[in-house]
Amino acid sequence: MWQEAVRSSPLAIGLVQLSTTRFVEMSDRAAELLRTTPDRDAGLDYLSVTERPQEAAQTFRLVRERMLDGINGRRRFHRSDGSMVELQVAGRAIRSSSGPDLGLWIASEVSEAEHILVGGEVDAHAFWTHTDSDFDDAQITLNDHWRIAHISANARGVLGRPSRELLASSIIELTHVDDQAPLLLAFARATTDNSAGVRIRLCQDGGWLKVQAVIALLEGDGTLPFSITAAHTAEPHTPDSSGTSQLAWHLRRIAAQIEAAGVLAPLIETVAALGIPAAADLSPRQWEIASRLVAGERVPSIAADMYLSQSTVRNHLSAIFQKFGVHSQQELLALWRGGVR
16 A cells, blocks of 8 residues: 555655665655666665664664654765765654554655645644534545545535545545645554544645545554545644543544444434435434434533534534424424334
8 A cells, every 4th residue: 555655656755664674665756866766776775875874773773663653854865876965854654563564754855845744734632622613524434545435425515526526536646746745644643643633635626625634544454444534624723631522532533433434324224214304314413413402402512512612503403404304493303203203
């Protein structure tokens, strides 16, 4: 999966096996910066091209021992023609339970170094607790070729395109080229931190849609390694550091991973078969709001428990009423309870 990303990337990017410090893959642009070729330098020892091999060896040791997960800074490298080049380098460990740990190496000339960091990291905790949005977050699962394997039905509201148009698309190809480095670094970071946030631009009808995303590592056989939760870019939010907020963050992340993996689809189909109209069209968040409403909860308590504003809950209720073809809470209750019977 990672070798495929490196081979096809327009970035100066390489993949290093941590145990041997040797490149296992290198992009054309990386080879160009080092004045070599990807084929010739497959197996090239990273320590043989860095200006400070002893310092680099110590860094590799710390990464192998999981005392360090990433680096970012200027480094000088020997070129194959004998010259030296100074590069801005971002490196990140890629942890694996089924193979050797790798290192993602992304470089650029110092004059272009800002491209490595365009997009920027997002605080994952702030993302999960900041749910005051008129749209549900779009949930995506990727296969081991970076392509969208599952996507939630509400993708149009968040990403501007129907789900069916996005299935089988490469998330890397959908991402603006200047944001591909932060995206790949976030994927790598998810293998060490379980989740990682990033701001990127996604292709939309010839333009670019700014979104913030949280990438989560999924457990399994590796065929569906990552899930992505995407939302419109919002102003930075200061998260509540309380234990309740932390718990809500973890629960919402787990729920998003479950939905992204397609686990909820059979449940939704089953409930729809019971005769509850439009049930299959509800998103998980709308499910929660509707079920709380049916249970007798009021908008203020729903908003407080779900960390939403009351206006956001009302917006969701308007969407729920529209999907059910009703105009009030009383009509929804009657229709829902009638469907259950």
